[in-house]
Each structure stands twice: as structure tokens, then as C-alpha cells.
Amino acid sequence: MSLIRKTAAELGALVASREVTAVEVTQAHLDRIAEVDGRVNAFLHVDAEAALAQARAVDERIAAGEKLGPLAGVPVAHKDVFTTTDMPTTAGSKILEGWRPPYDATVTRRLREAGLVILGKTNLDEFAMGSSTENSAYGVTHNPWDLSRIPGGSSGGSSAAVSAYEAPLSTGTDTGGSIRQPAAVTGIVGMKPTYGGSSRYGLIAFASSLDTPGPFARNVLDAALLHEAFSGHDPLDSTSIDAPVPPVVEAARQADVAGMRVGVVKEFGGEGYQPGVLARFNEAVELLESLGAKVVEVSCPTFSYALPAYYLIAPSECSSNLARFDAMRYGLRVGDDGTRSAEEVMALTRAAGFGPEVKRRIMLGTYALSSGYYDAYYGQAQKVRTLIMRDFEAAFQQVDVLVSPTTPTTAFPIGERADDPMAMYLADLCTIPTNLAGNAAISVPCGLADEDGLPVGLQVMAPVLADDRCYRVGAAVEKAFESRWGGPLLSRAPAL
């Protein structure tokens, strides 16, 4: 089997035992990128020489007898919101075109230390705002299952890179579903850890109370290994949780749901959901029952208010966070002809540097925070956030995990929702409650929809710091489905 088809765990073991070198593994992925990325456009930046140099360094350390982590020598692609000192970091925006950060994100630094090889930076919706990767200033990314469709978003470059076998692992960020939704629509695994479980230091901020770094992989165990490699307390992030990383790798290996209580969220289904998505989801629930889980229906009545609350809270935080792009200290500056004031240059630069969705959200947030509207919008949304947290608390008294479809539909055609913000926002209907409450959730493949033959994701939600339950249930579902399908779902994707 070619190196690019192997799992990250297998690649790590091959490199550690010196059966294969990290250089060979890296070169195989660089070749794949050269072969297919012209059509997929997952990457904004690839540095082959730098990647090979990192790989050579890993091979030398292993040859010298150094004991490295389980992913040493395994390539990874970073969503282009994590700062990297040796590569440009753009957040998919013209306002940061060509910017080289003076420091590494904690996620970047920890993966370097663990010996992972950075292949490059992946495309995204500008500042991680979107559900299709169409909002990037650097072109759209295509879904490897059907190049005329979106790869999800905002981490669509990262999902496409992994599902197209350009990288075995990638990083993403999940503010309203930006890891789970792209994973679902490209037939791979994506995990949103507990908020505060993974560091935001060096992550370009969108909505600070929601942004959560997490892993993409082609199977549950690989996702757990990457999760473990970059997680844990970080004194440089004041919202980082000072607690041990949940035993995610052990849980992924355990893959057993016997006796677990699984709640089906009653509010997610019905109108607006594609029949093929609901059919695959219902099969996954029956599968869990057949594996010994006790399945009950659970009502979370305020979840239907999560989407409106999110589209007040996230834009409010974004309008504040993106004020830092002022054309003074870094990034783009437009119109500084010696006659204009700083304020005029700032407004011209931001108008030229931000795309339409970012402008919409900045103005929406500015509106929601305005005096006279604050109580009715932002204040009210914060109360809804409390109610959603209470719904989760009540649900987790009855069950160990909650399940739902990850997305209401499969990957939609590129362009279909591009200028219809409300239609686009519906893609995150099922993922947003978890961001507002800060708990953990994973998306794992659960089959192909009959209508279009495209992947469907099963979402598994667990309480705060019970991330291991997501991996335990996800791995059990994956194992049972793969034995039924005769291999991973991704092996049924058309050849690129």
C-alpha cells in the first residue's frame, strides 16, 4: 500500500522503527499535493524544501537513538490561522497577504516539538467566518468527493487536504462547527475539543469565547493522537484549562459502547434536513443500540435558539477582535498618500482588505453592541447561552453522550449559498450549541446519502472535559461501520 494511504499511527510506527524514513513519507505527500492540489486547492502555501528539512531532522534524531512521540515524522497541514514563523499566515484574508508572524502558535510549537512535519498552510473562509471556504480571498477549495461542491468551512482546506490524501493529519479551528461540518461533508473525522482544552495562543482570533483548535484525520485513533499531541494547559492562554488532557487515545483504542447511555437530540431533525442524512443518522443510532448502548430520546428545547444567539455573540466578538487590523502595525495599508489621516487610511484599508462576509459580521456585531440595542441583542443572546448550557447539563444527567447528524445536508454545490448568508448559516445548525456551552463534540462518517452519494457525519457530543467519550463512541461506530462496509468510507470516494 502506498504511503499516502496509511494511517498516521502506522506512519509514525514505520518511521520510529526505521522501516521508512520521515523524508520518504514527506516526499510521498508532497508528490500527492503536486498531483492533485491544482484541482482541490486545499493549500495556500506549501514549502517542500522546509518540509523535507524538518523530516531529515526527525530521521537524524531517531537514528541517534532519541525517543520521540508516536507522530514523529508524520506530516501535518495547518489551517492558515495558526501563526508559523517560517511560513506566511494570512487567515485567508487580503489584509494579511504575505504576513510572516514573529512567533509560533502554541499548537504549532507543540507539534514541532513532537516531531511532526509541517507540509504547509491550508485554505479557509476569511478569518474562519463561513461554512464553505468560498469566503477565502485566495479562491475556493473543492470537495475531493465532487469537485463542483464545497469542502465545508471554515476549515475547508484542512478537510479537503486530509480527504484527498494530501496529508494524513491537519489542524482546524471550530467556532460554530468549522471542524465538524467540513469533516462531515468530506467523509473524515473532525473533533472540537472542550473549550480551553487546546490553546488559542497564536491563533488569529475570530470569537474568543468560542474559538477552539482541534484535529482532522481519516480515522478516530489518528485524530486522538493529534489531539493529545497539541492539547494541555498553556500559561500563555488565560482561558486554557489547568487539568490533564482527557484519555482520548486510550478511549479511541477502547472503542466500546456497551452499557453507555446515548441520547438522541429530539430537536435536530425534520424540516430542513435532507432525507438521506436522516436515514444514515437513524442507521447509526440503530448500530449503537446493536453494540449495547442504551438509546433514549432527549429534549433540549432551547437548542433551536442557538443559531440566532450565535449570530449575535460571534459577530459581536469579531467586531471587537478585528479592530486590531488598523493598518498601523502589520498587514495591509492602503491610501497613505501623505494627505490622508490615520482614520481615513484605516477605513480605506479595512474596506479593501476585508471580504463581504467579514464586513457583514463586523457591522452586525457593531450593531448588536450599540447602545440602545445591546440589551435586546447581545445581552439577550448571552441569556440564551445560559439556557443552552442548562439544557446540556440536564441532558447529561440522563445520558453519557448526545448524538445528532453533524449537518442538515451533504456538501452543497459551490456558489449555491454564496450570497445568501442566512442559508449559509444553517449549515451549522447542529454544531453551534456545543460551541456556546464549551463542551466536546466529534464528527465521524456514517455513510453516504442516497440522493447524491455524498458523505454524512454523525455528531457525538460529550460534557466538558469528557472528550474521551467522543472518541470512545466514535471509534466504536467506526469499527462497526468499517466491518459492514469492508473498509473506510473514504475508500469509496471517486479517484481524483
Added chain:
Amino acid sequence: MSAITRDEVAHLARLSRLALADDELDHFAAQLDQIVGAVARVSEVAADDIPPSSHALPLTNVFRPDDVRPGLTPEGALSGAPAVEDDRFRVPRILGEEE
């Protein structure tokens, strides 16, 4: 709730430091009006006795040891600056002619 008018978008754009073109004002007014109309549903739930949550984690006053550690060098801090002069950020004038 009041509808979002073109004038209101112009005001929001000024507050947001976005120099929008005329056609953008019309386009955004229609879209923002639709979005605000949809998100106003938050007023249907959450009575006065519900406390607001700004954050999912109950964290307050997080400190780390006040140790001296390396920071950015002047070159690092200025490395992405649009314009530099004498180890400083060079910026357009901040005050008006008459001030």
C-alpha cells in the same frame, strides 16, 4: 425592532472604520436587515431572571508567574509594519490640520 436602513449601515460602517462604496451600502442593508430579523428570535426566550453567560468556563482572575522571559525584539515587532522609521511604526497623521 427597527429595520436596518441604508443610513444605518452607513453609520455602522463609520463606527467600524469601513469605507464602503454606495452600492455596498444598499447590498448590506438588505442582508443585515434579513439577518437581524432572524436573530431577533432570541427575545422569545430567556426571561429577566436568567443570568447572562459571556463565557462557557467559570474562570476569573487567571494569573501566571510574573517571570521575566524573552519578548519580541524591535526587529520582530516591526517585521510586518507597513512603514518604519527610527525603530518605530510610521503612521499617517492622527490630528487634523486645525488641531
